[in-house]
Amino acid sequence: MNVVILNFRKGFAPLRDAFESLGFEVAENLWTPPAAVLARTRLCIVNLYEAARQPLGAVRLKRAAARGRVPVIALDRDAPWHMGLRKRRLRLLQWLKPFDLYATHTLQPTYEFAPVKIYNANAAWTRHFNLHGQTLEAMRDPGFHALDVSFLGNMNGRRYREHALREAFFAELSQRLAPLGLRFRFADSAGIADAEQIRVIQRSRINLSYRSSCDHESDGSWGLPERCYGVPARGGFLLSDARRHAADDFDLATEWASYQGIDDCVRQIRHHLGHFEQTRRIAEAAHARVLRQHTYVHRARALIAAADALRDRTAAGAR
Known part of the structure:
Protein backbone atom coordinates (compact mmCIF):
# COMPACT_ATOMS: atom_id res chain seq x y z
CA MET A 1 0.00 0.00 0.00
CA ASN A 2 1.81 3.09 -1.22
CA VAL A 3 -0.94 5.72 -1.56
CA VAL A 4 -1.84 8.44 0.91
CA ILE A 5 -5.05 10.36 0.30
CA LEU A 6 -4.69 13.98 1.40
CA ASN A 7 -7.95 15.93 1.38
CA PHE A 8 -7.05 19.60 1.69
CA ARG A 9 -8.85 21.76 -0.86
CA LYS A 10 -5.96 24.22 -1.13
CA GLY A 11 -3.37 21.52 -0.61
CA PHE A 12 -0.99 20.98 2.28
CA ALA A 13 2.36 21.19 0.53
CA PRO A 14 4.63 20.48 3.53
CA LEU A 15 2.83 17.24 4.37
CA ARG A 16 2.54 16.20 0.74
CA ASP A 17 6.26 16.79 0.33
CA ALA A 18 6.95 14.73 3.45
CA PHE A 19 4.92 11.73 2.29
CA GLU A 20 6.46 11.84 -1.16
CA SER A 21 9.94 11.93 0.35
CA LEU A 22 9.01 8.75 2.23
CA GLY A 23 8.13 7.05 -1.06
CA PHE A 24 4.36 7.45 -1.04
CA GLU A 25 2.13 8.46 -3.91
CA VAL A 26 -0.14 11.27 -2.74
CA ALA A 27 -3.67 11.52 -4.13
CA GLU A 28 -5.29 14.84 -3.30
CA ASN A 29 -8.93 15.78 -2.76
CA LEU A 30 -10.48 12.35 -3.28
CA TRP A 31 -13.70 12.40 -1.30
CA THR A 32 -15.10 9.50 -3.34
CA PRO A 33 -11.99 7.43 -4.04
CA PRO A 34 -12.37 4.51 -6.46
CA ALA A 58 -16.98 12.82 5.34
CA VAL A 59 -19.38 10.05 6.38
CA ARG A 60 -19.42 8.58 2.86
CA LEU A 61 -15.62 8.67 2.72
CA LYS A 62 -15.39 6.91 6.08
CA ARG A 63 -17.75 4.14 4.96
CA ALA A 64 -15.85 3.59 1.71
CA ALA A 65 -12.51 3.61 3.50
CA ALA A 66 -13.78 1.17 6.13
CA ARG A 67 -14.65 -1.34 3.42
CA GLY A 68 -11.02 -1.21 2.33
CA ARG A 69 -9.73 -1.15 5.94
CA VAL A 70 -8.16 2.25 5.33
CA PRO A 71 -7.92 4.43 8.47
CA VAL A 72 -9.34 7.94 8.11
CA ILE A 73 -7.54 10.64 10.11
CA ALA A 74 -8.91 14.12 10.74
CA LEU A 75 -6.06 16.64 10.92
CA ASP A 76 -6.85 19.75 12.94
CA ARG A 77 -4.49 22.74 12.93
CA ASP A 78 -7.08 25.20 14.29
CA ALA A 79 -8.13 23.71 17.62
CA PRO A 80 -9.45 24.42 20.12
CA TRP A 81 -11.33 27.51 18.95
CA HIS A 82 -12.01 26.64 15.29
CA MET A 83 -12.41 30.25 14.29
CA GLY A 84 -14.88 30.75 11.45
CA LEU A 85 -16.76 27.48 11.96
CA ARG A 86 -20.25 27.54 13.34
CA LYS A 87 -20.69 25.58 16.57
CA ARG A 88 -23.56 23.57 15.13
CA ARG A 89 -21.22 22.19 12.47
CA LEU A 90 -18.72 21.19 15.12
CA ARG A 91 -21.41 19.59 17.28
CA LEU A 92 -22.71 17.65 14.28
CA LEU A 93 -19.22 16.44 13.43
CA GLN A 94 -18.72 15.37 17.04
CA TRP A 95 -21.99 13.41 16.91
CA LEU A 96 -21.16 11.76 13.58
CA LYS A 97 -17.52 11.00 14.41
CA PRO A 98 -16.71 10.19 10.76
CA PHE A 99 -13.03 9.51 11.48
CA ASP A 100 -11.02 6.71 13.01
CA LEU A 101 -8.48 9.06 14.53
CA TYR A 102 -8.25 12.75 15.39
CA ALA A 103 -4.77 14.28 15.04
CA THR A 104 -4.48 17.77 16.49
CA HIS A 105 -1.79 20.38 17.09
CA THR A 106 -3.09 20.86 20.62
CA LEU A 107 -4.58 18.70 23.35
CA GLN A 108 -6.39 21.73 24.76
CA PRO A 109 -9.97 20.59 25.51
CA THR A 110 -12.34 20.81 22.55
CA TYR A 111 -14.86 18.61 20.76
CA GLU A 112 -14.32 14.85 20.46
CA PHE A 113 -14.32 14.03 16.76
CA ALA A 114 -13.02 10.44 16.83
CA PRO A 115 -12.56 7.57 19.30
CA VAL A 116 -8.77 8.05 19.23
CA LYS A 117 -6.94 11.36 19.66
CA ILE A 118 -3.21 12.01 19.15
CA TYR A 119 -0.99 15.07 19.45
CA ASN A 120 0.41 15.96 16.02
CA ALA A 121 1.98 19.38 16.26
CA ASN A 122 2.95 21.82 13.57
CA ALA A 123 6.50 21.43 12.30
CA ALA A 124 9.24 22.83 10.06
CA TRP A 125 9.09 22.35 6.29
CA THR A 126 12.82 21.91 5.85
CA ARG A 127 12.71 22.40 2.08
CA HIS A 128 12.00 26.07 2.85
CA PHE A 129 13.12 26.39 6.48
CA ASN A 130 16.79 25.59 6.85
CA LEU A 131 20.10 27.43 7.23
CA HIS A 132 20.05 28.54 3.56
CA GLY A 133 23.81 28.40 3.23
CA GLN A 134 24.60 30.15 6.50
CA THR A 135 26.23 28.43 9.47
CA LEU A 136 25.44 28.39 13.15
CA GLU A 137 29.08 29.24 13.79
CA ALA A 138 28.73 32.49 11.83
CA MET A 139 25.67 33.43 13.87
CA ARG A 140 27.72 33.25 17.08
CA ASP A 141 29.42 36.51 16.05
CA PRO A 142 27.52 39.51 17.49
CA GLY A 143 28.54 41.48 14.42
CA PHE A 144 26.60 39.08 12.22
CA HIS A 145 23.30 40.50 13.45
CA ALA A 146 21.87 43.68 11.95
CA LEU A 147 18.75 43.81 14.16
CA ASP A 148 18.16 43.41 17.88
CA VAL A 149 14.51 42.33 17.63
CA SER A 150 12.21 41.48 14.74
CA PHE A 151 8.86 40.09 13.72
CA LEU A 152 7.59 39.57 10.18
CA GLY A 153 4.11 38.12 9.79
CA ASN A 154 0.49 38.95 9.14
CA MET A 155 -0.32 42.16 10.96
CA ASN A 156 -3.15 43.50 8.81
CA GLY A 157 -5.75 43.74 11.53
CA ARG A 158 -8.13 45.72 9.36
CA ARG A 159 -8.37 43.01 6.73
CA TYR A 160 -7.89 40.02 9.06
CA ARG A 161 -9.70 40.57 12.34
CA GLU A 162 -7.85 37.67 13.98
CA HIS A 163 -4.59 39.63 13.66
CA ALA A 164 -5.83 42.89 15.17
CA LEU A 165 -4.46 42.05 18.63
CA ARG A 166 -1.09 41.18 17.13
CA GLU A 167 -1.00 44.50 15.25
CA ALA A 168 -1.83 46.39 18.44
CA PHE A 169 0.76 44.46 20.45
CA PHE A 170 3.61 45.32 18.11
CA ALA A 171 2.50 48.94 17.85
CA GLU A 172 2.78 49.29 21.62
CA LEU A 173 5.99 47.27 21.76
CA SER A 174 7.52 49.65 19.22
CA GLN A 175 6.75 52.57 21.52
CA ARG A 176 8.31 50.71 24.46
CA LEU A 177 11.50 49.78 22.61
CA ALA A 178 12.15 53.03 20.74
CA PRO A 179 13.45 54.93 23.83
CA LEU A 180 15.89 52.08 24.49
CA GLY A 181 17.69 52.75 21.23
CA LEU A 182 17.20 49.20 19.95
CA ARG A 183 17.30 48.17 16.32
CA PHE A 184 13.94 46.55 15.65
CA ARG A 185 11.70 45.75 12.71
CA PHE A 186 8.05 44.75 13.07
CA ALA A 187 6.30 44.53 9.71
CA ASP A 188 3.57 42.78 7.80
CA SER A 189 5.23 40.09 5.70
CA ALA A 190 2.96 40.61 2.68
CA GLY A 191 5.08 41.60 -0.29
CA ILE A 192 8.40 40.88 1.44
CA ALA A 193 10.51 38.48 -0.62
CA ASP A 194 11.42 35.13 0.90
CA ALA A 195 15.12 35.97 0.74
CA GLU A 196 14.55 39.12 2.79
CA GLN A 197 12.46 37.24 5.35
CA ILE A 198 15.24 34.69 5.73
CA ARG A 199 17.78 37.50 6.14
CA VAL A 200 15.70 39.15 8.87
CA ILE A 201 15.32 35.91 10.84
CA GLN A 202 18.99 35.05 10.67
CA ARG A 203 20.33 38.57 11.19
CA SER A 204 18.11 39.30 14.23
CA ARG A 205 19.40 38.59 17.71
CA ILE A 206 15.81 37.97 18.81
CA ASN A 207 12.86 36.79 16.70
CA LEU A 208 9.50 37.30 18.39
CA SER A 209 6.34 35.24 18.16
CA TYR A 210 2.99 36.56 19.32
CA ARG A 211 -0.38 34.89 18.71
CA SER A 212 -1.51 33.04 15.60
CA SER A 213 -4.58 33.15 13.40
CA CYS A 214 -6.22 30.26 15.30
CA ASP A 215 -5.91 31.92 18.72
CA HIS A 216 -8.95 33.26 20.55
CA GLU A 217 -8.65 36.67 22.16
CA SER A 218 -10.27 35.53 25.42
CA ASP A 219 -7.78 32.83 26.39
CA GLY A 220 -4.31 31.55 25.66
CA SER A 221 -3.70 28.69 23.28
CA TRP A 222 -1.51 25.71 24.06
CA GLY A 223 -0.44 24.80 20.53
CA LEU A 224 2.74 26.08 18.88
CA PRO A 225 2.51 27.93 15.55
CA GLU A 226 4.78 26.86 12.68
CA ARG A 227 6.99 29.86 13.47
CA CYS A 228 8.11 28.12 16.66
CA TYR A 229 9.77 25.45 14.53
CA GLY A 230 10.62 27.48 11.44
CA VAL A 231 12.69 30.17 13.18
CA PRO A 232 14.97 27.63 14.93
CA ALA A 233 15.23 25.65 11.68
CA ARG A 234 16.78 28.74 10.11
CA GLY A 235 19.12 29.18 13.06
CA GLY A 236 17.27 32.09 14.61
CA PHE A 237 16.68 32.66 18.31
CA LEU A 238 12.97 32.64 19.14
CA LEU A 239 11.26 34.46 22.00
CA SER A 240 7.65 33.31 22.02
CA ASP A 241 4.51 34.10 23.91
CA ALA A 242 3.97 31.36 26.49
CA ARG A 243 2.57 28.10 25.09
CA ARG A 244 1.76 25.05 27.19
CA HIS A 245 2.83 22.54 24.54
CA ALA A 246 6.31 24.06 24.45
CA ALA A 247 7.15 21.69 27.30
CA ASP A 248 6.14 18.73 25.11
CA ASP A 249 8.29 19.73 22.15
CA PHE A 250 11.30 21.51 23.69
CA ASP A 251 13.43 21.46 26.82
CA LEU A 252 12.23 24.63 28.53
CA ALA A 253 15.59 25.19 30.22
CA THR A 254 17.86 24.79 27.21
CA GLU A 255 15.79 25.03 24.00
CA TRP A 256 13.02 27.55 24.65
CA ALA A 257 12.45 31.15 25.74
CA SER A 258 9.08 32.77 26.35
CA TYR A 259 7.27 35.69 27.95
CA GLN A 260 3.92 36.45 29.59
CA GLY A 261 2.44 39.74 28.36
CA ILE A 262 4.05 42.87 27.01
CA ASP A 263 5.80 43.97 30.24
CA ASP A 264 7.53 40.61 30.50
CA CYS A 265 8.27 40.70 26.78
CA VAL A 266 10.26 43.92 27.25
CA ARG A 267 12.06 42.41 30.26
CA GLN A 268 12.94 39.26 28.33
CA ILE A 269 14.16 41.24 25.33
CA ARG A 270 16.49 43.27 27.55
CA HIS A 271 17.67 40.14 29.34
CA HIS A 272 18.47 38.18 26.19
CA LEU A 273 20.15 41.13 24.50
CA GLY A 274 22.40 41.29 27.53
CA HIS A 275 23.15 37.56 27.37
CA PHE A 276 23.96 37.01 23.72
CA GLU A 277 25.92 33.78 24.20
CA GLN A 278 23.00 32.27 26.10
CA THR A 279 20.60 33.12 23.27
CA ARG A 280 22.87 31.41 20.76
CA ARG A 281 23.12 28.28 22.91
CA ILE A 282 19.33 28.13 23.08
CA ALA A 283 19.01 28.80 19.34
CA GLU A 284 21.46 26.05 18.44
CA ALA A 285 19.87 23.54 20.81
CA ALA A 286 16.40 24.36 19.43
CA HIS A 287 17.73 24.03 15.87
CA ALA A 288 19.05 20.55 16.64
CA ARG A 289 15.79 19.52 18.33
CA VAL A 290 13.70 20.67 15.36
CA LEU A 291 15.81 18.74 12.86
CA ARG A 292 15.80 15.71 15.14
CA GLN A 293 12.08 15.58 15.99
CA HIS A 294 9.98 18.37 14.52
CA THR A 295 9.97 18.30 10.73
CA TYR A 296 6.97 17.41 8.59
CA VAL A 297 8.67 14.12 7.74
CA HIS A 298 8.49 13.30 11.46
CA ARG A 299 4.80 14.24 11.48
CA ALA A 300 4.11 12.09 8.41
CA ARG A 301 5.83 9.12 10.01
CA ALA A 302 3.77 9.60 13.18
CA LEU A 303 0.54 9.61 11.17
CA ILE A 304 1.57 6.45 9.32
CA ALA A 305 2.44 4.73 12.60
CA ALA A 306 -0.88 5.75 14.17
CA ALA A 307 -2.82 4.49 11.14
CA ASP A 308 -0.92 1.19 11.09
CA ALA A 309 -1.49 0.66 14.81
CA LEU A 310 -5.19 1.34 14.37
CA ARG A 311 -5.39 -1.10 11.46
CA ASP A 312 -3.59 -3.77 13.46
CA ARG A 313 -5.94 -3.33 16.44
CA THR A 314 -8.96 -3.56 14.15
CA ALA A 315 -7.62 -6.72 12.52
CA ALA A 316 -6.87 -8.29 15.91
CA GLY A 317 -10.37 -7.50 17.11
CA ALA A 318 -11.87 -9.16 14.05
CA ARG A 319 -10.06 -12.45 14.67
Whole structure:
Protein backbone atom coordinates (compact mmCIF):
# COMPACT_ATOMS: atom_id res chain seq x y z
CA MET A 1 0.00 0.00 0.00
CA ASN A 2 1.81 3.09 -1.22
CA VAL A 3 -0.94 5.72 -1.56
CA VAL A 4 -1.84 8.44 0.91
CA ILE A 5 -5.05 10.36 0.30
CA LEU A 6 -4.69 13.98 1.40
CA ASN A 7 -7.95 15.93 1.38
CA PHE A 8 -7.05 19.60 1.69
CA ARG A 9 -8.85 21.76 -0.86
CA LYS A 10 -5.96 24.22 -1.13
CA GLY A 11 -3.37 21.52 -0.61
CA PHE A 12 -0.99 20.98 2.28
CA ALA A 13 2.36 21.19 0.53
CA PRO A 14 4.63 20.48 3.53
CA LEU A 15 2.83 17.24 4.37
CA ARG A 16 2.54 16.20 0.74
CA ASP A 17 6.26 16.79 0.33
CA ALA A 18 6.95 14.73 3.45
CA PHE A 19 4.92 11.73 2.29
CA GLU A 20 6.46 11.84 -1.16
CA SER A 21 9.94 11.93 0.35
CA LEU A 22 9.01 8.75 2.23
CA GLY A 23 8.13 7.05 -1.06
CA PHE A 24 4.36 7.45 -1.04
CA GLU A 25 2.13 8.46 -3.91
CA VAL A 26 -0.14 11.27 -2.74
CA ALA A 27 -3.67 11.52 -4.13
CA GLU A 28 -5.29 14.84 -3.30
CA ASN A 29 -8.93 15.78 -2.76
CA LEU A 30 -10.48 12.35 -3.28
CA TRP A 31 -13.70 12.40 -1.30
CA THR A 32 -15.10 9.50 -3.34
CA PRO A 33 -11.99 7.43 -4.04
CA PRO A 34 -12.37 4.51 -6.46
CA ALA A 35 -12.05 1.04 -4.96
CA ALA A 36 -8.89 0.48 -7.02
CA VAL A 37 -7.24 3.47 -5.30
CA LEU A 38 -8.41 2.43 -1.84
CA ALA A 39 -6.90 -1.01 -2.41
CA ARG A 40 -3.48 0.67 -2.58
CA THR A 41 -4.10 3.26 0.16
CA ARG A 42 -2.26 3.23 3.50
CA LEU A 43 -4.23 6.04 5.11
CA CYS A 44 -6.55 8.93 4.33
CA ILE A 45 -6.02 12.35 5.93
CA VAL A 46 -8.83 14.90 5.96
CA ASN A 47 -8.76 18.59 6.81
CA LEU A 48 -11.16 18.88 9.74
CA TYR A 49 -12.42 22.26 8.54
CA GLU A 50 -13.47 20.85 5.18
CA ALA A 51 -15.08 17.82 6.77
CA ALA A 52 -17.12 20.14 9.02
CA ARG A 53 -18.38 21.93 5.92
CA GLN A 54 -19.35 18.69 4.15
CA PRO A 55 -20.19 16.24 6.95
CA LEU A 56 -22.13 13.84 4.74
CA GLY A 57 -19.19 13.68 2.37
CA ALA A 58 -16.98 12.82 5.34
CA VAL A 59 -19.38 10.05 6.38
CA ARG A 60 -19.42 8.58 2.86
CA LEU A 61 -15.62 8.67 2.72
CA LYS A 62 -15.39 6.91 6.08
CA ARG A 63 -17.75 4.14 4.96
CA ALA A 64 -15.85 3.59 1.71
CA ALA A 65 -12.51 3.61 3.50
CA ALA A 66 -13.78 1.17 6.13
CA ARG A 67 -14.65 -1.34 3.42
CA GLY A 68 -11.02 -1.21 2.33
CA ARG A 69 -9.73 -1.15 5.94
CA VAL A 70 -8.16 2.25 5.33
CA PRO A 71 -7.92 4.43 8.47
CA VAL A 72 -9.34 7.94 8.11
CA ILE A 73 -7.54 10.64 10.11
CA ALA A 74 -8.91 14.12 10.74
CA LEU A 75 -6.06 16.64 10.92
CA ASP A 76 -6.85 19.75 12.94
CA ARG A 77 -4.49 22.74 12.93
CA ASP A 78 -7.08 25.20 14.29
CA ALA A 79 -8.13 23.71 17.62
CA PRO A 80 -9.45 24.42 20.12
CA TRP A 81 -11.33 27.51 18.95
CA HIS A 82 -12.01 26.64 15.29
CA MET A 83 -12.41 30.25 14.29
CA GLY A 84 -14.88 30.75 11.45
CA LEU A 85 -16.76 27.48 11.96
CA ARG A 86 -20.25 27.54 13.34
CA LYS A 87 -20.69 25.58 16.57
CA ARG A 88 -23.56 23.57 15.13
CA ARG A 89 -21.22 22.19 12.47
CA LEU A 90 -18.72 21.19 15.12
CA ARG A 91 -21.41 19.59 17.28
CA LEU A 92 -22.71 17.65 14.28
CA LEU A 93 -19.22 16.44 13.43
CA GLN A 94 -18.72 15.37 17.04
CA TRP A 95 -21.99 13.41 16.91
CA LEU A 96 -21.16 11.76 13.58
CA LYS A 97 -17.52 11.00 14.41
CA PRO A 98 -16.71 10.19 10.76
CA PHE A 99 -13.03 9.51 11.48
CA ASP A 100 -11.02 6.71 13.01
CA LEU A 101 -8.48 9.06 14.53
CA TYR A 102 -8.25 12.75 15.39
CA ALA A 103 -4.77 14.28 15.04
CA THR A 104 -4.48 17.77 16.49
CA HIS A 105 -1.79 20.38 17.09
CA THR A 106 -3.09 20.86 20.62
CA LEU A 107 -4.58 18.70 23.35
CA GLN A 108 -6.39 21.73 24.76
CA PRO A 109 -9.97 20.59 25.51
CA THR A 110 -12.34 20.81 22.55
CA TYR A 111 -14.86 18.61 20.76
CA GLU A 112 -14.32 14.85 20.46
CA PHE A 113 -14.32 14.03 16.76
CA ALA A 114 -13.02 10.44 16.83
CA PRO A 115 -12.56 7.57 19.30
CA VAL A 116 -8.77 8.05 19.23
CA LYS A 117 -6.94 11.36 19.66
CA ILE A 118 -3.21 12.01 19.15
CA TYR A 119 -0.99 15.07 19.45
CA ASN A 120 0.41 15.96 16.02
CA ALA A 121 1.98 19.38 16.26
CA ASN A 122 2.95 21.82 13.57
CA ALA A 123 6.50 21.43 12.30
CA ALA A 124 9.24 22.83 10.06
CA TRP A 125 9.09 22.35 6.29
CA THR A 126 12.82 21.91 5.85
CA ARG A 127 12.71 22.40 2.08
CA HIS A 128 12.00 26.07 2.85
CA PHE A 129 13.12 26.39 6.48
CA ASN A 130 16.79 25.59 6.85
CA LEU A 131 20.10 27.43 7.23
CA HIS A 132 20.05 28.54 3.56
CA GLY A 133 23.81 28.40 3.23
CA GLN A 134 24.60 30.15 6.50
CA THR A 135 26.23 28.43 9.47
CA LEU A 136 25.44 28.39 13.15
CA GLU A 137 29.08 29.24 13.79
CA ALA A 138 28.73 32.49 11.83
CA MET A 139 25.67 33.43 13.87
CA ARG A 140 27.72 33.25 17.08
CA ASP A 141 29.42 36.51 16.05
CA PRO A 142 27.52 39.51 17.49
CA GLY A 143 28.54 41.48 14.42
CA PHE A 144 26.60 39.08 12.22
CA HIS A 145 23.30 40.50 13.45
CA ALA A 146 21.87 43.68 11.95
CA LEU A 147 18.75 43.81 14.16
CA ASP A 148 18.16 43.41 17.88
CA VAL A 149 14.51 42.33 17.63
CA SER A 150 12.21 41.48 14.74
CA PHE A 151 8.86 40.09 13.72
CA LEU A 152 7.59 39.57 10.18
CA GLY A 153 4.11 38.12 9.79
CA ASN A 154 0.49 38.95 9.14
CA MET A 155 -0.32 42.16 10.96
CA ASN A 156 -3.15 43.50 8.81
CA GLY A 157 -5.75 43.74 11.53
CA ARG A 158 -8.13 45.72 9.36
CA ARG A 159 -8.37 43.01 6.73
CA TYR A 160 -7.89 40.02 9.06
CA ARG A 161 -9.70 40.57 12.34
CA GLU A 162 -7.85 37.67 13.98
CA HIS A 163 -4.59 39.63 13.66
CA ALA A 164 -5.83 42.89 15.17
CA LEU A 165 -4.46 42.05 18.63
CA ARG A 166 -1.09 41.18 17.13
CA GLU A 167 -1.00 44.50 15.25
CA ALA A 168 -1.83 46.39 18.44
CA PHE A 169 0.76 44.46 20.45
CA PHE A 170 3.61 45.32 18.11
CA ALA A 171 2.50 48.94 17.85
CA GLU A 172 2.78 49.29 21.62
CA LEU A 173 5.99 47.27 21.76
CA SER A 174 7.52 49.65 19.22
CA GLN A 175 6.75 52.57 21.52
CA ARG A 176 8.31 50.71 24.46
CA LEU A 177 11.50 49.78 22.61
CA ALA A 178 12.15 53.03 20.74
CA PRO A 179 13.45 54.93 23.83
CA LEU A 180 15.89 52.08 24.49
CA GLY A 181 17.69 52.75 21.23
CA LEU A 182 17.20 49.20 19.95
CA ARG A 183 17.30 48.17 16.32
CA PHE A 184 13.94 46.55 15.65
CA ARG A 185 11.70 45.75 12.71
CA PHE A 186 8.05 44.75 13.07
CA ALA A 187 6.30 44.53 9.71
CA ASP A 188 3.57 42.78 7.80
CA SER A 189 5.23 40.09 5.70
CA ALA A 190 2.96 40.61 2.68
CA GLY A 191 5.08 41.60 -0.29
CA ILE A 192 8.40 40.88 1.44
CA ALA A 193 10.51 38.48 -0.62
CA ASP A 194 11.42 35.13 0.90
CA ALA A 195 15.12 35.97 0.74
CA GLU A 196 14.55 39.12 2.79
CA GLN A 197 12.46 37.24 5.35
CA ILE A 198 15.24 34.69 5.73
CA ARG A 199 17.78 37.50 6.14
CA VAL A 200 15.70 39.15 8.87
CA ILE A 201 15.32 35.91 10.84
CA GLN A 202 18.99 35.05 10.67
CA ARG A 203 20.33 38.57 11.19
CA SER A 204 18.11 39.30 14.23
CA ARG A 205 19.40 38.59 17.71
CA ILE A 206 15.81 37.97 18.81
CA ASN A 207 12.86 36.79 16.70
CA LEU A 208 9.50 37.30 18.39
CA SER A 209 6.34 35.24 18.16
CA TYR A 210 2.99 36.56 19.32
CA ARG A 211 -0.38 34.89 18.71
CA SER A 212 -1.51 33.04 15.60
CA SER A 213 -4.58 33.15 13.40
CA CYS A 214 -6.22 30.26 15.30
CA ASP A 215 -5.91 31.92 18.72
CA HIS A 216 -8.95 33.26 20.55
CA GLU A 217 -8.65 36.67 22.16
CA SER A 218 -10.27 35.53 25.42
CA ASP A 219 -7.78 32.83 26.39
CA GLY A 220 -4.31 31.55 25.66
CA SER A 221 -3.70 28.69 23.28
CA TRP A 222 -1.51 25.71 24.06
CA GLY A 223 -0.44 24.80 20.53
CA LEU A 224 2.74 26.08 18.88
CA PRO A 225 2.51 27.93 15.55
CA GLU A 226 4.78 26.86 12.68
CA ARG A 227 6.99 29.86 13.47
CA CYS A 228 8.11 28.12 16.66
CA TYR A 229 9.77 25.45 14.53
CA GLY A 230 10.62 27.48 11.44
CA VAL A 231 12.69 30.17 13.18
CA PRO A 232 14.97 27.63 14.93
CA ALA A 233 15.23 25.65 11.68
CA ARG A 234 16.78 28.74 10.11
CA GLY A 235 19.12 29.18 13.06
CA GLY A 236 17.27 32.09 14.61
CA PHE A 237 16.68 32.66 18.31
CA LEU A 238 12.97 32.64 19.14
CA LEU A 239 11.26 34.46 22.00
CA SER A 240 7.65 33.31 22.02
CA ASP A 241 4.51 34.10 23.91
CA ALA A 242 3.97 31.36 26.49
CA ARG A 243 2.57 28.10 25.09
CA ARG A 244 1.76 25.05 27.19
CA HIS A 245 2.83 22.54 24.54
CA ALA A 246 6.31 24.06 24.45
CA ALA A 247 7.15 21.69 27.30
CA ASP A 248 6.14 18.73 25.11
CA ASP A 249 8.29 19.73 22.15
CA PHE A 250 11.30 21.51 23.69
CA ASP A 251 13.43 21.46 26.82
CA LEU A 252 12.23 24.63 28.53
CA ALA A 253 15.59 25.19 30.22
CA THR A 254 17.86 24.79 27.21
CA GLU A 255 15.79 25.03 24.00
CA TRP A 256 13.02 27.55 24.65
CA ALA A 257 12.45 31.15 25.74
CA SER A 258 9.08 32.77 26.35
CA TYR A 259 7.27 35.69 27.95
CA GLN A 260 3.92 36.45 29.59
CA GLY A 261 2.44 39.74 28.36
CA ILE A 262 4.05 42.87 27.01
CA ASP A 263 5.80 43.97 30.24
CA ASP A 264 7.53 40.61 30.50
CA CYS A 265 8.27 40.70 26.78
CA VAL A 266 10.26 43.92 27.25
CA ARG A 267 12.06 42.41 30.26
CA GLN A 268 12.94 39.26 28.33
CA ILE A 269 14.16 41.24 25.33
CA ARG A 270 16.49 43.27 27.55
CA HIS A 271 17.67 40.14 29.34
CA HIS A 272 18.47 38.18 26.19
CA LEU A 273 20.15 41.13 24.50
CA GLY A 274 22.40 41.29 27.53
CA HIS A 275 23.15 37.56 27.37
CA PHE A 276 23.96 37.01 23.72
CA GLU A 277 25.92 33.78 24.20
CA GLN A 278 23.00 32.27 26.10
CA THR A 279 20.60 33.12 23.27
CA ARG A 280 22.87 31.41 20.76
CA ARG A 281 23.12 28.28 22.91
CA ILE A 282 19.33 28.13 23.08
CA ALA A 283 19.01 28.80 19.34
CA GLU A 284 21.46 26.05 18.44
CA ALA A 285 19.87 23.54 20.81
CA ALA A 286 16.40 24.36 19.43
CA HIS A 287 17.73 24.03 15.87
CA ALA A 288 19.05 20.55 16.64
CA ARG A 289 15.79 19.52 18.33
CA VAL A 290 13.70 20.67 15.36
CA LEU A 291 15.81 18.74 12.86
CA ARG A 292 15.80 15.71 15.14
CA GLN A 293 12.08 15.58 15.99
CA HIS A 294 9.98 18.37 14.52
CA THR A 295 9.97 18.30 10.73
CA TYR A 296 6.97 17.41 8.59
CA VAL A 297 8.67 14.12 7.74
CA HIS A 298 8.49 13.30 11.46
CA ARG A 299 4.80 14.24 11.48
CA ALA A 300 4.11 12.09 8.41
CA ARG A 301 5.83 9.12 10.01
CA ALA A 302 3.77 9.60 13.18
CA LEU A 303 0.54 9.61 11.17
CA ILE A 304 1.57 6.45 9.32
CA ALA A 305 2.44 4.73 12.60
CA ALA A 306 -0.88 5.75 14.17
CA ALA A 307 -2.82 4.49 11.14
CA ASP A 308 -0.92 1.19 11.09
CA ALA A 309 -1.49 0.66 14.81
CA LEU A 310 -5.19 1.34 14.37
CA ARG A 311 -5.39 -1.10 11.46
CA ASP A 312 -3.59 -3.77 13.46
CA ARG A 313 -5.94 -3.33 16.44
CA THR A 314 -8.96 -3.56 14.15
CA ALA A 315 -7.62 -6.72 12.52
CA ALA A 316 -6.87 -8.29 15.91
CA GLY A 317 -10.37 -7.50 17.11
CA ALA A 318 -11.87 -9.16 14.05
CA ARG A 319 -10.06 -12.45 14.67
